[in-house]
Amino acid sequence: MKKMFTKPVMAILIGGALFGGMASAHSESTGNAEADFRIAEMKKLGMNMGAIAKVAKGEVAYSDSLNDNAAQIAEIAANMPKLFPEGSGVEASRAKPEIWVEKDVFQKDIEDLQAAATQLVAAVQTGDQAMIGAALKETGGTCGACHKQFRKPKD
Template sequence: MKVMLTKTAVAMLAGAALFMGIATAHSESTGNAEADFRIAEMKKLGMNMGAIGKVAKGEMSYSDSLNDNAMQIAEIAANMGKLFPEGSGVEASRAKPEIWTEKDAFQKDIENLQAAATQLVAAVKTGDQAMIGAALKETGGTCGACHKQFRKPKD
């Protein structure tokens, strides 16, 4: 008996395999469940932005599945403030202490990400490569601005 897989099923299987590989690669715990969850969400954010980036760069064709990527980015952005509770700035995390000491500046960065993510969702819905690229650049810029002030460099 032949099994026929749709493109969507193949993409879902590939995505699951990729996720499992990343989850396995980062199986080391920081010793703080909140920091571990935050790190996993940041990786998920990056994976979703990467998927949209391939379309923005013309490396892949647009598909409706990108709407899910954009929605996941917006969802993570909406919950970003909850990902940094007091006490989750463990040494193994790249979060700088300034997150908790400069709360107003950090909150402003979160609000900028949330606004950009909302625009990214709208741009992805259009299917227009140029609009997607511009919105993704804006969203990535908000990430970079926050990282510059609030994230330690990699070891």
């Protein structure tokens, strides 16, 4: 009978299962389902950007799987307005109340992220490390600009 998994593949699968269990065990609820979902999506956004950053920095080789990372970033960016409904600015989240007061400014930041994420998808599709790095820098810049004005510092 043929082996279905090699040792490295099994190690990845087992490690992923263990990490996934640990991550869910350590995640704390804010007491607000909408805020909890938003926080989870922001973490997913960061993880996907981190995967692309490794290629942009030359730490790992480009692979077609980065297209999935870029697509997830664009999808989260597209859904960003839905991640901040009224009443989800609970104290336990890092979202500042200004999000719901300065709606036009916040919406402009979202639009900037969406445009940058679209460019990131296109850059990742090229496989060109320099283009990926430039597009990632632009996308990260939109995140940072929004965080500066609309996110509380980490405790």
